Amino acid sequence: MLGLNKKDLQLMLIVTGLTMLAPFILNPFPESSGMAQFNAGYPDLMQRFVIFGIFAIGFNLLFGLTGYLSFGHAAFLGVGSYGAIWMMKLVTLNVIPAIFMGVIVAGIFSVAVGYICLRRSGIYFSILTLAFAQMSYALAYSVLTPITGGETGLQIKSTDRPLLSNLAEGETGRANLFGMDMRQSFELNVGDWLFTFNAGYYIAAVVMLIAFYISIRIFRSPFGLMLRAIKSNQTRMSYTGLNPRPHTLAAFVISGMYAGLAGGLLVAMDTQVGPERMFWTASGEVVLMTILGGVGTLIGPVLGAGVIKYMENILSKINKDVLHEWFAFMPDGLEDFIVFLVYPFIGKGWHLTLGILFMLVVIFLPGGLVEGGQRIGKWIKNRGKAKDTGGSTEPAE
Amino acid sequence: MGILEVKDVGKRFGGLQALGDVNLSVKENSVHAIIGPNGAGKSTLLNCLVGKLIPDTGSVMFDGQSVLGRTPHEINQMGISRVFQTPEIFGDLTVLENMMIPCFAKRDGAFRMRAIEDMMREKDIVEKAESMLKDMNMADKHHMHAASMSRGDKRRLEIGMCLAQEPRLLLLDEPTAGMARADTNNTIDLLKQISDERDITIAIIEHDMHVVFSLAQRITVLAQGTPLVEDDPENIKGHPKVREAYLGETA
Numbered sequence: 001m002l003g004l005n006k007k008d009l010q011l012m013l014i015v016t017g018l019t020m021l022a023p024f025i026l027n028p029f030p031e032s033s034g035m036a037q038f039n040a041g042y043p044d045l046m047q048r049f050v051i052f053g054i055f056a057i058g059f060n061l062l063f064g065l066t067g068y069l070s071f072g073h074a075a076f077l078g079v080g081s082y083g084a085i086w087m088m089k090l091v092t093l094n095v096i097p098a099i100f101m102g103v104i105v106a107g108i109f110s111v112a113v114g115y116i117c118l119r120r121s122g123i124y125f126s127i128l129t130l131a132f133a134q135m136s137y138a139l140a141y142s143v144l145t146p147i148t149g150g151e152t153g154l155q156i157k158s159t160d161r162p163l164l165s166n167l168a169e170g171e172t173g174r175a176n177l178f179g180m181d182m183r184q185s186f187e188l189n190v191g192d193w194l195f196t197f198n199a200g201y202y203i204a205a206v207v208m209l210i211a212f213y214i215s216i217r218i219f220r221s222p223f224g225l226m227l228r229a230i231k232s233n234q235t236r237m238s239y240t241g242l243n244p245r246p247h248t249l250a251a252f253v254i255s256g257m258y259a260g261l262a263g264g265l266l267v268a269m270d271t272q273v274g275p276e277r278m279f280w281t282a283s284g285e286v287v288l289m290t291i292l293g294g295v296g297t298l299i300g301p302v303l304g305a306g307v308i309k310y311m312e313n314i315l316s317k318i319n320k321d322v323l324h325e326w327f328a329f330m331p332d333g334l335e336d337f338i339v340f341l342v343y344p345f346i347g348k349g350w351h352l353t354l355g356i357l358f359m360l361v362v363i364f365l366p367g368g369l370v371e372g373g374q375r376i377g378k379w380i381k382n383r384g385k386a387k388d389t390g391g392s393t394e395p396a397e
Numbered sequence: 398m399g400i401l402e403v404k405d406v407g408k409r410f411g412g413l414q415a416l417g418d419v420n421l422s423v424k425e426n427s428v429h430a431i432i433g434p435n436g437a438g439k440s441t442l443l444n445c446l447v448g449k450l451i452p453d454t455g456s457v458m459f460d461g462q463s464v465l466g467r468t469p470h471e472i473n474q475m476g477i478s479r480v481f482q483t484p485e486i487f488g489d490l491t492v493l494e495n496m497m498i499p500c501f502a503k504r505d506g507a508f509r510m511r512a513i514e515d516m517m518r519e520k521d522i523v524e525k526a527e528s529m530l531k532d533m534n535m536a537d538k539h540h541m542h543a544a545s546m547s548r549g550d551k552r553r554l555e556i557g558m559c560l561a562q563e564p565r566l567l568l569l570d571e572p573t574a575g576m577a578r579a580d581t582n583n584t585i586d587l588l589k590q591i592s593d594e595r596d597i598t599i600a601i602i603e604h605d606m607h608v609v610f611s612l613a614q615r616i617t618v619l620a621q622g623t624p625l626v627e628d629d630p631e632n633i634k635g636h637p638k639v640r641e642a643y644l645g646e647t648a
Contacts, residue, residue, distance in 0.1 A: 003515060005515075005517075214513075217512070217515075218513075220515050220516060220517070221511055221512050221513060221515065222501055222511040222514060222516045222522075223511050223512040224512070225494060225497065225501070225516050226501070228487075228489065228490060229490065229498050231489065232487040232489040232490055233485055233486065233487050233488065235481075236485040236486060236487060236558075237470075237498075238468070238469040238473070239469055239470075239473055239478070239479050239481075239485070240470075240473060240478075240498055240499050240502050240558065240562070241473035241474040241499075241502040241503070241506075241507060241562065242470055242498070242501075242502050242508070243470045243508050246508040250510060250512075254512075
């Protein structure tokens, strides 16, 4: 079905199920319980999950398949965002043209950057892309202020009058999809639980599913095979009559367009852009997401994006008072000591936790969280088998 | 006129004249060996034929067309395939995928964007790759990781990948270097079979005289960047100049 083999179709259905039911899955704790702060099922965060999922899927199409590590991918995200917000400011407040604009602008920009950077490979390619991204950031921050709004960035203001809109005098335009406001939500109260179904989230989620589907098709296509061949052995590739350059450039542009799509969606959900979106730490973040989840796997980048965004938004909100509340049952001295130990890893220190997690994954699970999942799956399977045969099937190793 | 005509080719690296006025003519559908001591310029010559190096002087014509100034993939698409000294294969991919890549290159050319089709549903490619693997006696290794195979199998796979492109000229750079005797003999048999069964010209660079005299119909001896002799194998064996080049002047 859908031109996918059985395994890929299964994966696609699982991802569809998870994204559609996310408001339930991410809100497992009752509102009044102390654990409620671990709930991630609010619209803003759920939107981030899927949008950065798209960003990481696109990054993985380049890094996972060809092995070219771009260290400037946030530039395409930022350029896509600027394209999208101008579309909204000038033409229409409907999000679809804005998102398309983001993809197109990022695509054109990535053709230019890719054409130059792909003259080199390995570390030199990474440095070139980093240089381009930092130049874009610097330009957006200062020289290009008339287009980018400089340090303050761009927002939709009450003075903006898009061509295809009928706003009342002084009314600030809002992003919408054929009249449906992105911020529109439906709230469902079940007992002590509160589930929020947000229009913006579902639009972003559907776009992510389409992006995920396309990435599966690319992975399984002849083009995907050629990209993996580039990663494996470029010498053999050229001496087999294949030109690696247009292949890598095509992968780079597709990947840049994914970033532009994510940028456009960010603007559609929250109509503002700033240059910090292009800063090198943002480029580094998508590298972390992809490696954490599993480079070259289909689902890995989405997982990685989810984990990092979750930590960024949830872990960073825990403060000292919350810790004292948790450990209040302990004797005073011990409580203070435990809080003293845990404190550096939460709140503003969440990067420390992320760093440790990242190191553990890279050292013990080079295949990322996906490899971790596979190992657990195998372990459970083998345990079941060993029980069946009374543990007599010891492996020969 | 041979299928490959090398005329007055010279190549200099700084102060070293690696090749000087090399003339060589390879006849169509023959097996031509190029031998010579270390540093004779054999590999430099080969690199000039496949587009990795551009000679300073002279011309290289393949089937009436010049190959100079063309990139390796363009020369390959003209019909020249190269087998490397250490097997160059796609180690991260499966054996079947390895074999499918040259089939795609043959059908679709140097670049064609086919990003949505499922590669396993390209019936003609899969069938061709599978039959080629069968020809190479590797039908049982389809789903193996190419990197995990023995060196002899990697060599077989590489030769098979070159043949899948149906090249008119197959260049081999010391195909048996570092191989055990049994693997060497298998490779000789394979190459013999290829040259008997297919419309193909083979040019081979080799150190191992056993391999050269089992295969070659014509031999060129290279020493210090210039061809000493070009002759049939029987005449090469006892040729005084050849002995001199290989064993030193006192021999």
